[in-house]
Amino acid sequence: MNLRPSVSVIMPTYNGEKNILEQLDSIRQQTYPVEEVIILDDRSTDNTVSMVKEYIKKYNLTNWQVEENKKNLGWRLNFFCLLNKASGDIVFPSDQDDIWYLDKINKMVDFFLSHSTANVLVSNYDELIEFGGVSYPCSQRVIEKVTQEGRIPFTLKNIYLNRPGWVYAVRKSFLKEVKIFFDFGVVPVHDSAMWSVGVLTDSLFILREPTGQWRKHGQSAMRTEKKDETKKGLFGIRIRKLERLKEITISSIHYLEHSSASIPQKKDRAQILHKLIREYEIRSSIMEKRKIYLVFTNISKYTSLHPILADLWFLIKNK
Incomplete structure (x- = not known):
């Protein structure tokens, strides 16, 4: 990498006219030079594309480009398409409705320059909660055993992402x-993919300070999915959550099987992941049958105390 690495910012858009200009401002005004900004619109039905084009023209942003998908891909695939398009030494995913602090890129690039083994970097964030939005303070949840230099190690808890994609x-x-x-993943998501692969290769690090504001409102793609899930009832939601964790775990195993990278303790980590899959299968079965005693009869199949207590608490609370 050059002494002054080039930076790409990628942003998928879909019906983002309400908040996108504020986010574009925060990218344009970054204190670190951005080599390219690639915006890929997923067939918006509002004025998102025209607003972005006018913005690029207004500020003469010759290194910015906006493209439109020929068909709707969904936000997951749209992000991966953008990752393939980026050419900078360091790539920054961006959502369409958050606000970056103006030194975000500069601080994260500096971190990469001082940590040669870091391949994926996440940061903390502040929340900007609007009407209809719900706080999601994952930055307050403890990441286990982070090293003094900021590396997030492989543990049962750290396998699963603990930061939203725009802070990566x-x-x-x-x-x-x-x-x-x-x-080779099962319904892969860009932030989950980066987090999981980073943890598995011992190259995921955290910058312990906020780099922007995560706008929380009732219109995001993730929020819409969560609303759909509430129709399944509390047990249905919990079973689906266990299924998602199982999907991420299976995806991690597939990665270990197909990657030729040097991965520490590869066989041991694969065994741990297989145990987690069996645990999720048992837990889903218990939730389907809604029987408290099944937690105790299957206690040896749990990988740690936390999921045992979590299942007991959920079953007792919703009996």
């Missing part, structure tokens, strides 16, 4: 590993 940055040279996760 990834080395372009590492995207080939993320692509393996995507190619």
Whole structure:
């Protein structure tokens, strides 16, 4: 990597006219030079595309480009398409409605320069909660055993992402590993892919300070999915959550099987992941049958105390 690495910012858009200009401002005004900004619209039905084009023209942003998908891909696939398009040494995913602090890129690039083994970097964030929005303070949840230099190690808890995708940055040279996760994953998501592959290769790090505001409102794609899930009832929601965790775990196993990268304790980590899959299958079965005693009869199949207590609490509370 050059002494002054080039930076790409990628942004998928869909019906984002309400908040997108504020986010574009926060990217344009970054204190670190941005080599390219690639915006890929997923067939918006509002004025998102025309607003972005007018913005680019207004500020003469010759290194910015906006493209439109020929068909709607959905936000997951749209992000992966953008990762493949980026050419900068370091790639920054961006949502269409958050606000970056103006030194975000500068601080995260500096971190990469001082931590040569970091391939994926996440940060903390502040929340901007609007009407209809719900706080999601994952930055307050403890990440286990983070090293003094900021590396997030492989543990049962750290396998699963603990930060939203817009606080990530990834080395372009590492995207080939993320692509393996995507190619062989089960319903892969860009932030989950980067987090999982980073943890598995001991190259996921955290910058322990906020780099922007996560706008929380009732119109995001993730929020819409969660509303749909509430129709399934409390037990249905919990079973679906366990299924998602199982999907991420299976995807991690597939990554280990297909990657040629040097992965520490590869066999041991694969065994742990297989145990987690069996645990999720048992837990889903218990939730379907809604029987408290089944937790105790299957207690040896749990991997730690926390899920045992969590299942007992949920079953007792919703008896």
